Amino acid sequence: xxxxxxxxxxxxxxxxxxxxxxxxxxxxxxxxxxxxxxxxxxxxxxxxxxxxxxxxxxxxxxxxxxxxxxxxxxxxxxxxxxxxxxxxxxxxxxxxxxxxxxxxxxxxxxxxxxxxxxxxxxxxxxxxxxxxxxxxxxxxxxxxxxxxxxxxxxxxxxxxxxxxxxxxxxxxxxxxxxxxxxxxxxxxxxxxxxxxxxxxxxxxxxxxxxxxxxxxxxxxxxxxxxxxxxxxxxxxxxxxxxxxxxxxxxxxxxxxxxxxxxxxxxxxxxxxxxxxxxxxxxxxxxxxxxxxxxxxxxxxxxxxxxxxxxxxxxxxxxxxxxxxxxxxxxxxxxxxxxxxxxxxxxxxxxxxxxxxxxxxx
Amino acid sequence: xxxxxxxxxxxxxxxxxxxxxxxxxxxxxxxxxxxxxxxxxxxxxxxxxxxxxxxxxxxxxxxxxxxxxxxxxxxxxxxxxxxxxxxxxxxxxxxxxxxxxxxxxxxxxxxxxxxxxxxxxxxxxxxxxxxxxxxxxxxxxxxxxxxxxxxxxxxxxxxxxxxxxxxxxxxxxxxxxxxxxxxxxxxxxxxxxxxxxxxxxxxxxxxxxxxxxxxxxxxxxxxxxxxxxxxxxxxxxxxxxxxxxxxxxxxxxxxxxxxxxxxxxxxxxxxxxxxxxxxxxxxxxxxxxxxxxxxxxxxxxxxxxxxxxxxxxxxxxxxxxxxxx
Numbered sequence: 254x255x256x257x258x259x260x261x262x263x264x265x266x267x268x269x270x271x272x273x274x275x276x277x278x279x280x281x282x283x284x285x286x287x288x289x290x291x292x293x294x295x296x297x298x299x300x301x302x303x304x305x306x307x308x309x310x311x312x313x314x315x316x317x318x319x320x321x322x323x324x325x326x327x328x329x330x331x332x333x334x335x336x337x338x339x340x341x342x343x344x345x346x347x348x349x350x351x352x353x354x355x356x357x358x359x360x361x362x363x364x365x366x367x368x369x370x371x372x373x374x375x376x377x378x379x380x381x382x383x384x385x386x387x388x389x390x391x392x393x394x395x396x397x398x399x400x401x402x403x404x405x406x407x408x409x410x411x412x413x414x415x416x417x418x419x420x421x422x423x424x425x426x427x428x429x430x431x432x433x434x435x436x437x438x439x440x441x442x443x444x445x446x447x448x449x450x451x452x453x454x455x456x457x458x459x460x461x462x463x464x465x466x467x468x469x470x471x472x473x474x475x476x477x478x479x480x481x482x483x484x485x486x487x488x489x490x491x492x493x494x495x496x497x498x499x500x501x502x503x504x505x506x507x508x509x510x511x512x513x514x515x516x517x518x519x520x521x522x523x524x525x526x527x528x529x530x531x532x533x534x535x536x537x538x539x540x541x542x543x544x545x546x547x548x549x550x551x552x553x554x555x556x557x558x559x560x561x562x563x564x565x566x567x568x569x570x571x572x573x574x575x576x577x578x579x580x581x582x583x584x585x586x587x588x589x590x591x592x593x594x595x596x597x598x599x600x601x602x603x604x605x606x607x608x609x610x611x612x613x614x
Numbered sequence: 615x616x617x618x619x620x621x622x623x624x625x626x627x628x629x630x631x632x633x634x635x636x637x638x639x640x641x642x643x644x645x646x647x648x649x650x651x652x653x654x655x656x657x658x659x660x661x662x663x664x665x666x667x668x669x670x671x672x673x674x675x676x677x678x679x680x681x682x683x684x685x686x687x688x689x690x691x692x693x694x695x696x697x698x699x700x701x702x703x704x705x706x707x708x709x710x711x712x713x714x715x716x717x718x719x720x721x722x723x724x725x726x727x728x729x730x731x732x733x734x735x736x737x738x739x740x741x742x743x744x745x746x747x748x749x750x751x752x753x754x755x756x757x758x759x760x761x762x763x764x765x766x767x768x769x770x771x772x773x774x775x776x777x778x779x780x781x782x783x784x785x786x787x788x789x790x791x792x793x794x795x796x797x798x799x800x801x802x803x804x805x806x807x808x809x810x811x812x813x814x815x816x817x818x819x820x821x822x823x824x825x826x827x828x829x830x831x832x833x834x835x836x837x838x839x840x841x842x843x844x845x846x847x848x849x850x851x852x853x854x855x856x857x858x859x860x861x862x863x864x865x866x867x868x869x870x871x872x873x874x875x876x877x878x879x880x881x882x883x884x885x886x887x888x889x890x891x892x893x894x895x896x897x898x899x900x901x902x903x904x905x906x907x908x909x910x911x912x913x914x915x916x917x918x919x920x921x922x923x924x925x926x927x928x929x930x931x932x933x934x935x936x937x938x939x
């Protein structure tokens with residue numbers, strides 16, 4: 254089949270299969286463990302970078318992932334893009350299981366990624382136009398058509414093609430490079446774009462420009478975003494739903510407003526309280542939690558947060574709490590305090606939750 | 615209030631393949647017990663200014679003019695011996711990346727003790743005792759054990775605490791902090807900020823705190839100087855800068871923070887990018903990006919308009935009479 258392919262002038266957009274109701278991406282039990290060498294003659298150890306992570310992204314939605322360094326958010330993104338092999342888990346793109354019903358080549362037409370380091374992710378020897386046209390050419394587009402597309406996309410991301418197309422990555426600023434990376438991600442007309450700390454390295458005034466651009470592009474191309482960031486303000490601004498990760502696990506997920514207004518997991522509460530104040534007369538007085546995140550090598554047993562949690566009780570060190578629905582509206586948390594009748598002294602009694610849940614009353 | 619630091623008309627130029635006018639005509643003062651924030655984006659010259667106060671810039675490639683007086687002494691005229699006594703004892707500095715600032719082949723305890731022995735002439739025994747005391751001051755758990763730890767054995771937050779302990783070991787009058795919390799996780803950043811705030815009060819130090827994050831500045835600074843293209847374009851008390859910024863760049867910077875922005879609503883942005891610093895500014899550096907620019911903005915350098923005591927802005931639109939109100 255792949256002997257000689259006629260160059261084409263246009264890449265057909267990836268077609269929608271399951272309709273609106275079917276999530277664009279479903280992730281089930283995604284797991285990645287890195288073996289690391291132990292101390293001299295010691296036993297080998299494991300970094301449990303991503304541990305049994307499941308979530309879905311609806312079509313047209315923006316899902317944010319927040320967490321501190323080492324929580325597995327970037328590893329999750331790389332696993333989704335198949336930039337590294339996973340230990341377990343299913344990735345289902347628009348109803349088709351990747352690797353079985355959907356080839357990697359097709360997946361990458363439908364899913365693209367923008368990385369944090371705008372310089373390292375561009376080939377320094379290619380002009381900007383060549384970088385953007387590279388993907389479409391690999392997928393069979395004719396040279397002239399792909400260059401035309403590249404120039405068109407440069408215009409879409411706010412860079413005048415006549416000024417920028419023939420420049421090299423080192424000749425433009427960080428904000429402009431990140432725009433180029435976004436244009437390159439869009440060159441295969443994907444439906445899902447993974448933005449891994451895509452605005453984190455930018456200055457504040459440039460960050461706002463790029464965020465506006467992302468909002469515009471989403472509307473224009475009907476995109477779906479997975480937005481990974483450690484900056485809670487940015488995630489709140491751009492996301493519809495958010496996942497909070499801690500040491501490789503999802504500890505809370507839900508619509509961004511309910512997670513922000515009523516964080517159920519003590520880690521989410523601490524993370525939100527740790528944001529610097531915006532009011533000079535109302536500075537933070539007490540740090541919400543003490544200590545650093547533990548090493549993801551051999552993380553604590555049970556709830557991984559129990560070593561730093563002010564509400565930890567003996568049961569927290571036992572079994573890992575499961576993600577549990579809180580309100581019938583998709584807000585879930587993995588904490589014994591949120592699980593009715595779990596045995597934690599602060600947990601609601603088994604029946605309380607149902608009478609209080611707005612969806613059921 | 616006497617000024618510990620007085621910088622007047624500081625110009626810093628880096629020469630080499632190309633010339634960079636990193637700091638242009640900068641003047642600032644730091645009072646006793648005061649925390650001054652230098653706020654600006656990358657390339658605005660805030661770190662370079664800080665390094666100039668300790669003469670840490672590479673000698674051969676840097677041209678410095680102007681005056682820098684710290685505790686009445688002319689820092690730019692110090693010879694090498696005087697300089698090494700001055701660093702660490704009078705003024706000391708903490709950096710963004712503690713893993714790079716600490717020496718990887720010596721234990722934390724030995725590094726702190728060495729500083730104390732060098733500056734205060736103490737015996738090794740006394741210096742080690744001081745090192746232990748300092749680790750307790752910065753609240754490193756099981757401090758005694760940590761004396762013998764190497765930097766790589768500690769977590770990021772612990773290392774930053776160790777670097778603060780090292781910087782404060784000789785009880786300096788002035789602490790220079792160059793984005794000390796930027797590389798840290800959110801829950802650790804707030805711990806370090808609160809620790810610094812407390813130690814500043816306890817030791818009665820003056821601090822110059824460089825940051826790009828307005829939220830961090832709000833948590834720790836008394837006074838803020840906003841930098842753009844190597845100049846201070848506005849300074850004033852923290853409240854004044856946050857509540858009523860005068861310079862269009864300071865206004866834009868504060869407006870473009872995502873904090874509290876409505877989802878889907880457009881963020882306010884400053885169009886364009888900062889200028890290259892190939893030439894010394896001869897006009898307002900911000901004029902090309904400014905929505906209120908007028909022909910006279912590009913004709914000459916705007917004056918530094920004094921708006922009130924300790925409050926000034928470098929913009930022709932700022933009117934000393936109305937803006938002070």
